[in-house]
Amino acid sequence: MGRILAFLYDIQTSIHDTFADRIASFAQSHDWAALLAILPLGVVFGLAHAMTPGHSKSVLASYLVGSNESRWRGWPPPAFSPSPISRQQSSSR
Numbered sequence: 001m002g003r004i005l006a007f008l009y010d011i012q013t014s015i016h017d018t019f020a021d022r023i024a025s026f027a028q029s030h031d032w033a034a035l036l037a038i039l040p041l042g043v044v045f046g047l048a049h050a051m052t053p054g055h056s057k058s059v060l061a062s063y064l065v066g067s068n069e070s071r072w073r074g075w076p077p078p079a080f081s082p083s084p085i086s087r088q089q090s091s092s093r
Contacts, residue, residue, distance in 0.1 A: 008048045015045040 018041060026035045 005052060008052050011048040012045060012052070015041050015048070019045075 019038065022035065022038045025031075
């Protein structure tokens with residue numbers, strides 16, 4: 001698992017550095033075409049970023065493993081809800 005996370009981190013770092021360089025170039029040249037050309041990298045960056053730890057995935061996984069709830073209880077993803085803990089508190093009222 002450590003190699004996968006290192007690989008994802010390397011992808012993120014590479015894309016981040018590319019974005020930083022291109023944005024700095026755009027700031028000087030104001031070439032919108034060059035800026036728009038790198039936007040698809042944002043999708044790849046987002047995918048790599050979403051697969052790394054954080055974003056409540058650990059909390060959600062711990063909650064689901066430690067409860068008797070259905071695995072579908074974890075839906076909707078944390079992007080649509082503050083946290084599984086707050087969902088549990090609101091559903092118990």
